[in-house]
Amino acid sequence: MDARRIIATVRDGGTPSRAELGWFAQGLADGGVTDAQAGAFAMAALLRGLSEEGRVALTLAMRDSGQRLQWDLGGPVLDKHSTGGIGDCVSLVLAPALAACGAYVPMISGRGLGHTGGTLDKLESIPGVATTLDEARFRDVVGKAGCAIVAASARIAPADRRLYAVRDVTATVESLDLITASILSKKLAAGLDGLVLDVKTGSGAFMKSEDDARALAQALVSTANAAGCPTSAVLSDMNQPLVPALGNALEVDQAMLVLTGAAKGPLAEISAVLGGVVLADAGLAPDIEDGANRIAGVIASGRAAEHFGRMVAAQGGPVEFVENWARFLPEATVIREVPSPVAGYVAGFDGEALGLAVVDLGGGRQVESDVVDPAVGLSDIPPLGTWVEKGQPLARVHAARTGAADRAAQAVLGAIRLGDTAPQVPALIRDRITA
Template structure:
């Protein structure tokens, strides 16, 4: 095999075969493929594509470039993946709820990317909790609690880690084939027996149009199923934040309101919808309706909150977190309301702008070395269709410094549009893809 020959095939529009893609992924992992060759490969895939079979082959090759987990547990091993949005803390609700229904959820998650928050950053807002567990401890937490939300080790899909870093600096991130292989290689390495994908669409998502979201959802579902993992997808709305808050500790508080106080709203609704799909597909429910009912019951009865508490304690967090979570979560030094500039109706919310405002407050990373402040963010955010009076709060702003608070207040005021006409409010779930 020769990296140059494989790249030349891509340049000519000829799809590499399975053996060539397997060799190239191994070369990415062990360093025998150079950065220049990795960049040329990514550009070739971006411009020419791999086709359906090539996409599956690359996904499996990157999965097999490192460790793959195997589980011997008395229940199905399930997980979900979200393509990213603002106020999206579904994983923290869904994992313990699924575990309370008899599933096991070894969730390998990521950190914030761009304007979207990261599941690991949210978990680490809980004092003492560590997400960087070795495999032995990871398995122990899953066994004890039924779920664990952790970071990938260096041995999980190392080819993807290498290729992603190259894509990020070569303008080749936006390739359906490469996005699909990147997402699924890590998920499939976790040894899953079922997966549900939450593909976001709207102002706060990476996919802004329904067609783009559908293309990605179909590519992910088809590839995962061809790779042997039963997978479905939901296309969900991200034209406004999912939870009432943006920011790591603030979103954990929203999660605990769902788990401990049975609070409804879009966060609970989407968690139940995704969980219902997984339970039905895995045989833990007779059908989708039964799966949804089981999810609702485990939340309302407090069983999911108990599982979450066990997981937090097993990962180094407070033992009594589920009982006294308000006491443990950090608070910002500056908390103020941002007033509406005029009377009217909330007609649009730029979710990406809100997410970037949180990043600027210190709630995300502008460069990789930035340290995240878990206490900052936005809470009690108005929703589309809300009527507001001039001076009424649009949201509450949580900041560490006065100058940052002032800049964020200006940004969020511009991100929330107030008009005279009631907007068309899209449904939370746009489409289901099997």
């Protein structure tokens, strides 16, 4: 086969055959396709798009470019994927909650991307926790704890690893078809029996408009189901942080507050909804409402926290983390309040600016080689509609140095809009999208 002919087919609006896309994906994985050819393919896909048939074929080809996991466990193998947002620590709550409901969750997660935090970085803020596990240990953790949150090995969807690196430097990240294939190739390689997708929209999401988010959700759901993995999506709001804190250790603290029943709010709500959807799809609940109640029930009973504690210990963390998590999480050396310059209602957020403020503090990466400081971030952010008096804190900055704290404080003042009237707070759950 010839890479040039495959590229030309996509360039001209056609659909390469499944065999051609399989050959191309294998070439991405083993180096038979050059970087120039990979970039040309990505640009052609961005500008002309792939048909649904082509998108499914590319996803399966990328899945099959490496190892595919298979499981023999006592319950269905389920997972969740989020398109990313600020304060999004749902995975830390949902994975152990699903495990407590009888599912097994081998969650292959990512690191921070752009203004959004990464689940692996959050989990690694717990001392000792390892997220790069060999297959034997990965399987052992899933078997013992019911869930594991790990990084993808080099053997999982290597074609995606190569193509994503090329897309990142060729202005082709935004391709709907390539986003879909990238997300699903890794999830499908994990050997799932069911998947729920949390597709976010709003100022703190990658997909700012609801139309774009809906299009992505529909592409993901149709492709995953065509590939043989029962999948639904939830369209959720990201016009404000999901929890009142941004930053790795700070978000772990928020997840623990929910897991131990000390806090409710949007994180608990969306975890229950997503869990209800995937439990119902997998036959572990008769309907979404019952599934959501089961998720809420295992959190209230402490069973979800117990599974989280088992996972943390099995991945190298403290055995007594759940009982005294505040003792183990790192704390910043500089903590500073950001006083409100005026009185008013919290009327809006520039979510991306808040996320980038955390990155600037050292809580994320500006280049891949950056070392993340797990202790830094923002906390005590008031939700939309809150009345704030002049001088009352709009947030607390957690920083390593005073200069970084000063910059973050200015970023917070620019990112939180105050108004004279209370805003209409959008619903957290916008829609559910099924096959």
